[in-house]
Each structure stands twice: as C-alpha cells, then as structure tokens.
Amino acid sequence: MGSIRPIRTYHFLPYKYGLELLLDIGHIETLKHYVLDSTLHQVSFYEIIFIQEGSGTFTLDENKMSIAPRAIIFISPGQVRRWEIEEKVKGYTLFFDKDFLHLFFSDELFLYRLQYFHQYLHPAEMHIAERSFGKCLALLQEIEQEFEQIQNDSNHLIRSILYQLLIVLNRYYADVYDVQRDTYIQPDFYRFRSLLEKRFLQDQTVETYSKMLNVSPGYLNKICRQFSGSSAKQMIHNKLISEIKKELRQNKSAKEICYQFGFSDPSNFNRFFKKFTQVTPHLYRKKI
Template identity: 80%
Template sequence: MASIPQIKTYHFLPFKYGSELLLDIGRIETLKNYVLDGTLHQLSFYEIIFITEGSGTLALGENKVSIQPKTIIFTSPGQVRRWEIEQQVKGYTLFFEKDFLHLFFSDELFLYRFQYFHQYSHPAEMQIDEQSFRKCLQLVQEIELEFGQIRNDSNHMIRSILYQLLIVLNRYYAGTYNIQPDTYVHADFYRFRSLLEKRFLQDQTVESYTRALNISPGFLNKICRQFSGLSAQQMIHHKLVSEIKKQLHQNKSAKEICYELGFSDPSNFNRFFKKITHITPQQYRKSIK
C-alpha cells in the first residue's frame, strides 16, 4: 500500500529584517523553495499571490486553481496545498501574520471582513482585467519599494498600503463573484466566522454558536445566507469537511478521524462525508495518493 504524504508547515519569520515585522513580500521566481513547493504543505499565515506569467495548477484543499497571468490567489492559515508547475511562474507573493493588522486596528475580526479569506462557497482565486491587475501591482510594488529601504516607521507605511490593497481586492472579488462587498455588513456574521475557525472541532451545532453569540438561530441563518450564500449549518459542515480532507492527507485512518471529530461511529462519518462531497472518505483518500 502506498504511503500517504505528511504535510509540511511553513511558519512566518518575524525577525527577518532585524526588528519584528509581521509582513513580507517577494518575487515568486526567487522564492522557489517556499512558494512553488511541489510537495503537500500548508502555511501558518495569510498569503496573497499575484501571477504575472506562467501556467500550471495549485491544488488548494479539494480545489484546483488554474495558474495564468492576471490571477490572484488567496490562502488562509491551515489550507493544504500543492503546486504543479507547467511553465515558469512569475509574479509577487505577499504574506503576513494576522497580528500585523488586527492589533493595529484593535479588531480581532478584521481579516474576517474580507470575502476572500476563510471562504466556504466561492473560489480562493480570481482573474481580473489588465487595468485592475495593474492597479493591484502598483500597490504591491509600493510595499516592495518600502522593504528595499526599511526605516523606523516602515511598518506603518506598509500597513497603510496593505490596508488599501485589501479593500481594493475585496471590491474586485465581490464584483467577480457578485457577492456583498461591504466590509462592515454585520458584526455577528464576522463573529460567527471567527468562532467557527476556533471551535468547529468541539462545536458542530448552530445552537452552540447562537448561545455564544447571544442571538437566535433564525437570525444567524439569515445573516449567513445574506453574506455567504450558505446557512449557518452548511458553513459548519463545509468547515468540518475541509478538516476531514486535511486529515485524510495524513497517515490517519478514517476510523481514527471519525472519533477525533466526534462522530458516533464510522458509518455516520462516511454518510456525512459522502452527503457533502458525493464520494466516500476512502475514495477521496485514493484520489490524493
């Protein structure tokens, strides 16, 4: 029986430039050992990739992203991925820890306000027109320029440019997929998204989240459908399936995963996975070997 590959994790290096700086930028073609890693891996931080040249695919979770010019790819912490390069890829990668922004804005929910991170129902990438892509690259290059001459106040300058870039990207993403672009739609929706990332392993019912948020199940479902297109329970299930797939990439049996995630028995586990993905855990595992 073929062995199932272990997942490598890349962690952020905050003191690369001397003093702590929780954001970095690089040209894709100069960071091959990290960015274009052809093995199964995940990041412990956020990343936005801007493709200017090249072709191939990026397997991101259960989805495959087509690599082509003017493509922008968003990776959230913990997503499992693998690059399959056909023609040399060039462009920029921008990666950062959540604290780089949310401590400055005193808002733990800050990164949950952007539609492209922690996304459940829409792709983790977008293709945009030449003019829009150039606008994004201009901001990216302003950040790159600041890194070329780090000063005492550089973190503030970089943060301000990044903030503008995130807003611009959110508008383009919302326009691409015809979803709500406003980053201040309803605080309870962002609170739910944040709680879901932290508690989905132990809390898998809508009621457990509505108690924590002190809102009614009906209201939570209303805002989830309005801003994500999914019900609250569907969002919980999608997050759970994402974790199951992640663990199936590792040397864990379906039975082991079943009990770790709180299912009563393997048959219920198999039924749940097949209902959401239309294949069994065993079939999924076979497809990734």
C-alpha cells in the first residue's frame, strides 16, 4: 500500500494587517487556495463558515454536511476537512485564535461554553431562518467594514462584535438542536470539556478528571449526561476515537499511535478501536 500523504495544516497569520490581530474575515469565493481546498486539510484556529449561495458537501472529520444557503459550519482547532463543490459557493468565513478572546476576557472557559465548538454529539453545522441569517450577516459586515479602515483600537471594536455574534449563534444552535442555552450554569461541566481537550493524552479516566475538578465521579457523570447526553466516560472515549482517527489519516503507524495514546500494547489498542468503530485501525486506514 502506498504511503499516506500528510494532511496540510493552515496556521493563523497574526501580523497580516501590520499590527497583531488574532482574527480575520474573508469572502469564501475569493479564498480558493484556502477555503475551497478540495484536498484534506486542517486549521490550528477556530473558524465559522457562513454559506449564502452554492451547493455540494463539506466533510469535517468523518461527518458530511450539505452546503446550502443559510448553512453555518463550526470548525474547532485540529479538525480535518474537505470541500466538494457542485455549484459555486458564496459567503463569509470568520476565523480567530483563542487568545483573541482569552487575553481580554477573564473567562477562560468561554469558548468551551459555546455548544457548537468541540462538539462530539450534535452536528457542527446548522441551517437557520433567513431573518436570523441576515442578523449574522449584518454583524459580519460590521467586522468587515472595520477591517477596511484598521485603527489602533480596531481590535477592541471587532472583539465586541465577535462576542455578540458568538452569543447569538449559541442561541440559534440551542434552539435548532434543543440543547442547553444557558452555559453559565454548572461550570464544572465546561471545566471538564476544557480539561479533556487539553489532557486527553495524559488522563483518560473519570476518576482523574473528577479529582482535578474536586467533585465525585458520580456527580461528574450526572452533569455530563445532563448537558451532553453522554457519560463522562463516553465523552473521554469519543474524544480518543476522534483523535486516533485523525492520526490514522496522517502518515503514522498503528503501533506509533498506540503508544502515543498510552495503550500498553497494540492488541489492547486494536480492541479499543474496534469496540467503538467495528473495524480495526488497519482496515480503517485501508478504507481511507
């Protein structure tokens, strides 16, 4: 079997406009070598895509979604994606580094409170009504106008508009998928989401996370089921499987991935992967 080509990774360019600005906006139709890249690629930052026109499919990790008017797609750092265009796509893409918000807001959990990022249970996209989509476009156009006349205080104004847009999108997402809208209750759940993203390689048991959060394993499972529909253990396993699949799509051997993820030997790794996917790592990679 031929070697697997490594997936291209796009990184943020903070000094594109001269001063450091950890957010950017663009028109999809003008970014053909980035947004409309038909090869597998990933980004190291957060991105939200707003489709005004066009058709086709957009694959994010293993999830295929329809490209259609008023579709909004949410991409978290490290997710692998691919465009397959049928009719010309028009719309906006908004991308930003987490520090764009973290440096100025005291809430380090803010991006984990948003239901649509780091999502493993519900879709990472939604289709909304024309009026709601229009409200999003109006905010995007405000950001775009500020980019046309960048000033020393532009980052503050853009950050305030982004903050408003993210909250509005969270409300729409909660209504579409009937999930918790108020993300400022039960902060332990969002702390767990944050810890899981950062520590899944080192810590893979409910007991370890419950100790870090200073709560009981039973309580952690309870709030995870309440806010995600899955137990804490299922959330850990979903994260592991998602990341293992990503590594299998890169040019890494199953043995290398096995030890990277802390499995004692390849046979345990194979059993774990097959339990959740019904195929071995080797067959999964062959299927790709």
